[in-house]
Amino acid sequence: MFAGLDLGTSGVRALLVGDNGQPVGVADVALDVQHLHPGWSEQAPDAWTQAAAEALAQLKQAHPKEMAQLRGIGLSGQMHGATLLDEAGKVLRPCILWNDTRSHEQAARLDATPGLREISGNIVFPGFTAPKLNWLAEHEPETFARVATVLLPKDYIAYWLTGVIGSEMSDAAGTSWLDTGARAWSDDLLAKTGMRRDQMPESREGTGVVGTIRGDLAAELGLPDAVQVVAGGGDNAAAACGVGALAEGDGFVSLGTSGVLLAARDGFAPSPETAVHTFCHAIPDTWYQMGVILAATDCLNWLARLTGSKPADLTAPLGDRITAPGRLRFLPYLSGERTPHNDSAVRGAFLGLDIGAGRDDLARAVLEGVSFALRDNLDALVRTGANLDRVLAIGGGARSRYWVELLATILELPVDLPAQGEFGAALGAARLAICGVTGAAPADVMTRPAIAETIDPRRDLVPSYRDAHSAFAASFPKLKAMP
Numbered sequence: 001m002f003a004g005l006d007l008g009t010s011g012v013r014a015l016l017v018g019d020n021g022q023p024v025g026v027a028d029v030a031l032d033v034q035h036l037h038p039g040w041s042e043q044a045p046d047a048w049t050q051a052a053a054e055a056l057a058q059l060k061q062a063h064p065k066e067m068a069q070l071r072g073i074g075l076s077g078q079m080h081g082a083t084l085l086d087e088a089g090k091v092l093r094p095c096i097l098w099n100d101t102r103s104h105e106q107a108a109r110l111d112a113t114p115g116l117r118e119i120s121g122n123i124v125f126p127g128f129t130a131p132k133l134n135w136l137a138e139h140e141p142e143t144f145a146r147v148a149t150v151l152l153p154k155d156y157i158a159y160w161l162t163g164v165i166g167s168e169m170s171d172a173a174g175t176s177w178l179d180t181g182a183r184a185w186s187d188d189l190l191a192k193t194g195m196r197r198d199q200m201p202e203s204r205e206g207t208g209v210v211g212t213i214r215g216d217l218a219a220e221l222g223l224p225d226a227v228q229v230v231a232g233g234g235d236n237a238a239a240a241c242g243v244g245a246l247a248e249g250d251g252f253v254s255l256g257t258s259g260v261l262l263a264a265r266d267g268f269a270p271s272p273e274t275a276v277h278t279f280c281h282a283i284p285d286t287w288y289q290m291g292v293i294l295a296a297t298d299c300l301n302w303l304a305r306l307t308g309s310k311p312a313d314l315t316a317p318l319g320d321r322i323t324a325p326g327r328l329r330f331l332p333y334l335s336g337e338r339t340p341h342n343d344s345a346v347r348g349a350f351l352g353l354d355i356g357a358g359r360d361d362l363a364r365a366v367l368e369g370v371s372f373a374l375r376d377n378l379d380a381l382v383r384t385g386a387n388l389d390r391v392l393a394i395g396g397g398a399r400s401r402y403w404v405e406l407l408a409t410i411l412e413l414p415v416d417l418p419a420q421g422e423f424g425a426a427l428g429a430a431r432l433a434i435c436g437v438t439g440a441a442p443a444d445v446m447t448r449p450a451i452a453e454t455i456d457p458r459r460d461l462v463p464s465y466r467d468a469h470s471a472f473a474a475s476f477p478k479l480k481a482m483p
């Protein structure tokens with residue numbers, strides 16, 4: 001038995017699988033995000049470990065016999081968050097998350113530093129880890145002076161589980177401190193960003209074993225004391241392992257808090273000018289590229305909060321089949337944007353509101369706006385040379401068939417709904433644990449999932465959605481011009 005623990009932004013998921021990788025049980029525990037100021041986004045690492053403990057406890061309660069045979073836990077998590085430890089291994093402050101844009105000035109400065117993009121293969125986006133440390137040095141110098149180790153969110157879970165400080169390549173690639181092609185911390189990048197090598201955890205491949213579970217924690221959680229913890233991957237790399245996206249031409253679209261369009265690549269071929277991310281995959285000698293939008297289901301959650309409803313209450317009334325685009329336009333830049341705009345200052349908007357606009361019209365415009373932004377990501381990915389002729393849909397938003405048909409029509413690609421798509425990153429983490437503990441080859445374990453349904457673009461509606469996308473794209477410069 002193996003488990004995958006995925007530390008998402010909206011919650012922790014624990015997935016139990018058999019030695020054959022087949023899901024046995026799942027537990028979800030929700031997490032909150034604190035937004036103390038506009039553009040800020042934080043979570044307390046203690047909330048993560050409490051949620052992880054609760055998720056494992058739920059699995060144990062539902063599957064006691066299977067959990068008694070647990071051999072390994074693999075990890076997956078939201079990327080880029082700066083989780084800061086002092087000399088004694090204590091957390092110094094709440095984690096500054098991936099969608100926090102407070103360090104936009106520091107990011108712009110670093111991004112303009114000669115050589116930085118070339119070594120890391122990426123733009124230094126404000127959500128990445130390095131500029132956050134520069135912000136800390138300027139705004140919280142006493143805390144900065146005490147930073148002994150910088151961990152990524154899921155690496156903090158590994159530290160909690162094992163007491164061992166470590167990271168792995170797929171997450172490390174999102175820090176701006178990694179030589180992404182060489183898969184090693186870069187002394188040059190660390191020097192350029194004012195950090196030291198000793199502040200970086202040892203970084204292994206995603207199938208590497210971090211350590212064995214702490215005896216006291218195993219006793220507290222009622223788990224076998226031989227459970228090994230495997231490094232795992234950043235959530236998108238882990239999700240790629242979960243859906244078998246390992247080779248050129250394989251890709252997925254993820255509708256989570258963020259929206260992601262990912263393509264596995266055979267080699268390291270960065271293209272930072274497109275604002276596409278190029279990161280190490282969670283398996284050795286492999287890379288991937290992705291476009292990232294900062295708010296996908298986050299936009300839906302925002303509307304749900306405003307209207308006193310739940311995301312599913314907003315998507316259900318739209319039904320399963322799309323019609324021609326609505327007249328309302330939504331620009332989904334609630335947290336600024338990464339791909340393709342690299343603009344942390346831009347903000348979202350509804351355009352075309354009239355007195356008759358109701359909740360369903362707003363919800364529909366939100367789904368359309370997020371999908372148009374993902375179309376912009378597809379166009380950027382294609383400019384890097386990635387070639388996708390179909391994609392899998394994963395993440396919580398893919399529960400809405402309407403949204404997936406909308407995406408298929410706007411991306412003009414068939415979209416496959418995997419039978420167990422909602423397990424994406426957690427399944428990938430469990431698969432990385434299987435490889436790490438048993439030595440099995442990733443390609444044998446990380447197979448493509450069974451497809452529950454393929455949703456084709458609605459050819460009859462493609463022209464009208466192309467027009468609506470043009471109107472959406474034409475609105476961006478107007479938004480930028482707003483004070």
Ligand SMILES: Nc1ncnc2c1ncn2[C@@H]1O[C@H](COP(=O)(O)OP(=O)(O)O)[C@@H](O)[C@H]1O
Nearest residue numbers: 008009010256257297311312315395396397400
């Ligand atoms: N029926 C639904 N229709 C659309 N979105 C949904 C539905 N059910 C859940 N969601 C969205 O899925 C999100 C969770 O997706 P997930 O991929 O787990 O995100 P993350 O990894 O960022 O935590 C929820 O925040 C919610 O907005």
Ligand SMILES: O=C(CO)[C@@H](O)[C@H](O)COP(=O)(O)O
Nearest residue numbers: 008009078079098256257258
């Ligand atoms: O910043 C990125 C990737 O670069 C995000 O994809 C985060 O990794 C958070 O993911 P979700 O919580 O939306 O899964």
